[in-house]
Amino acid sequence: MDTDVIIVGAGPTGLMLAGELRLGGVRVVVTERLAEPTGQSRGLGFTARAMEIFDQRGLLPRFGALEKSPLGHFGGVQFDYTVLEDSHFGARGVPQSQTEAVLEEWSVELGADLRRGWELQALADGEDGVLATLDTPDGVQQLRAAYLVGCDGGHSTVRRAAGFDFPGTPATRDMYLADVVGCGLRPRFLGERLPNGMVMAAPLKENVDRIIVCEHGTPAGDRAEAPDFEEVADAWQRITGESIHGGGADWVSSFSDATRQASEYRRGHVLLAGDAAHIHLPAGGQGLSTGVQDAANLGWKLAAAVQGWAPAGLLDSYHSERHAVGARLLMNTRAQGTVFLGGEESDPLRQLLTELLAYDDVKRHLSGIVSGLDIRYEVGDPEHALSGRRIPPRGLRTALGPTSTTELLHSGQGVLLVLDQDGPAGTAGGLSAAAESWKGRVAVTVAAPEDPGAFGGAAALLVRPDGYVAWVGDRPDDPAGLDDALHRWFGAPAGLEPTP
Template sequence: MDAPVIVVGAGPAGMMLAGELRLAGVAVIVVERLERRTGESRGLGFTARTLETFDQRGILSRFGDIETGALGHFGGLPLDFGVLGGSCRAAKSVPQSVTETHLEEWATELGADIRRGHEVLSLHDDGAGVEVEVRGPGGAHTLRAAYLVGCDGGRSTVRKAAGFDFPGTAATMEMFLADVKGVDLKPRPIGETLPGGMVMVGPLPGGTTRIVVCERGTPPRRRDTPPSFEEVAAAWQRLTGEDISAAEPVWVSSFGDATRQVTEYRRGRVLLAGDAAHIHLPAGGQGMNTGIQDSVNLGWKLAAVVRGRAPLSLLDTYHDERHAVGRRLLMNTRAQGLLFLSGAEVQPLRDSLKELMAYDDVARHLAAMVSGLEISYDVGTGAHPLLGRRMPHLELVGAAGKTSSTELLHPARGVLLDLADNPRLRRRATAWADRIDIVTAEPHGAPRGAEAGDAAALLIRPDGYVAWAAPGSHHDLPMALERWFGTP
């Protein structure tokens, strides 16, 4: 084996997965077709769940002072995320290029082997490993790994070469996206419809302006190169009457409203994550954020299987958990597309939904859906409210001093959090001490039930989700430990 795992694609999903694997002590090679990062920024900012994810790995500080806000939208209709609580805010102004830079630096520091200018030509899963034919600066050569993960985007070579089914609906229109300088345009929120289509204008850092142009009735085109800025400016003028042809384009791209999802996230020893597994209309930056969270769900599981600490069945939970999340993603982005891309015929629906969103329950439901905060996994039966949900930030104090549930997850290991100083509980988990951290502490600075839900103990997976709680779980601790962390 050249490495236990080969990751194809050095975007946010690929870099996040590489970092997760290295935290677990697994060597990884990342192959990327492009010789350098493009600097393009299709995705802007992070959802509240991704902010939590970065924080639990100790990498949020790499992004500096992030401006967050509680105001968002659903299909162009204003949505106040404040209904979810004061800490449930999103970051709106971090370009994807910045995200890719920081994640690549993190993965490299951890020891990931990143090989740019290497294009995957073919692959073969022989049941004992995966052989990948790659063309690099020195010509074509073959790499072999125990597992291969495609994080290579919507036109994934890995997905096609491995024969994944990718059902869904084809694009019905083409839209333009451009970052420009040297033009003074009034802000236009997403969802502002015009007789011929929809446009959006939003400021970015550094004096750059982002514009989106959707001209209804434009058939989709399969392009091998980006559209020219002249095309974008012409469409903008047809819709708005404004001439932006003198603006300086930073970069230009096009996208469509195709919606597809693979039927399985794993075929043998080949897995998919991010846009390689699901494509959809951009709406609120959910695609990049979902891809990052795909990788966090997969990383520790794949590492445990590679290291022989967990059975192959653990990888099945990756599909079970994340395919359902992707399915919800496609549903809500299609719904949002109908709202902000359709014409006047949909205005009664917009008006009706706007009335409903004035109710807190409706606003909470939609805000949780698009922020990823609604996600809950099937970890076994039980009555505790945190079972299957992500562990909230909890300030703690123990023998070693102050810490938090977030800080305990920095090493990407499982955590058994003993909140009642129960020696018998800790003894029962000792056999798994090589793969989980056993921590005795008590909540600090908040009522005991405020975040921990009056739990006496919690088993937290490396991805931050609660797999067992006492009281509340209907199976015992060793059973939960064996399910998620293998036979001791």
């Protein structure tokens, strides 16, 4: 093997996955067809759950000061997301180019091998791994790896080459996205619906505005090239009656309301993540964030498979857990599109949604969907409220000083957190002994929570490397069920794992 894993695509999903795999100790080559980053920033931030993912790997300081927005929307109807604990609409105003730069720096620091100007031409999945044929600056080259992951976007070459099905609904309209310069636009943060369509405008920096243009009656096309500024300016004038032809654009792109999801996220030694696995209307900035979460879910499982300690079914749980999340993403973005982009026929629906959002339960439900905070995996005993959910970001006191639940996850290992309510100087007792055989995969920490009610009375938590709680203990001296959870998520004890 030339490497353990080949990742095709150096966007946020591919770079996040590269870092996760390096934390798991496997060799990674990331191939990217573009010789240099474009600098274009379709995404302008990330959701609350993606922010937690970055925090658990210690990445948030690299972004500098982040602005969290308590107010968000669903289908253009604004409401306060903080009605749900730990929720917010996300970090705003972070260009995707900055997110990619942060993730590239991190993954390369960890040892990922990033090769720009390498474009996948073909792949062959065999019994022992994958052979990838790539066009490179030095001619056609081949790489052999145990696994290959397509993180190469909505038009994924990997998805087509490996024969993945991609069912869904085709595009019904084309829309424009651009960063325009010198147009003097007034803000339209949540969009303005007019007889001929909908437009949005938000200032990015002095003299530069991000605009979205959705014109009614525009047929869906299969564009080989991005539209030019003149085409966008014409559509803007038809909708608003205003001319922006005297300005220009830093960049222009188009998108559609096509909604598709791969029917499986894994075929043999080939897997899909991010937009390669699911495409949808970009409502609420959920695409980048969902891809980052795909990577966090897949990374440690794929590393375990390469290292040889993955228990049966662990790698396949990537599909079972994330496919359901992807399907829910497609559902909510289609619903938002119906509310947001429809004409007069959608007015009653908008009115009804506005009335429903007067109720806190509705706010909690919708903010949970968009933020990703409502995700709950089937990990075993569902009785405890934390079981299958992400461990909440909370402060802790240990014998070595203050820490937090997110800081415990920086290394990418699992964590057995023993919650000593009397103080941080206690011991893990029988729980520590039960987890000793998984040392190197699971770190044991004894801590007192800063907020005694932070974990619903739990005495101990087994947390997966992606931050999700896999086991909840009710008593600090009772390891009942812990051994089964350790085997399910972390394989056989060290030294007893099967040969890969």
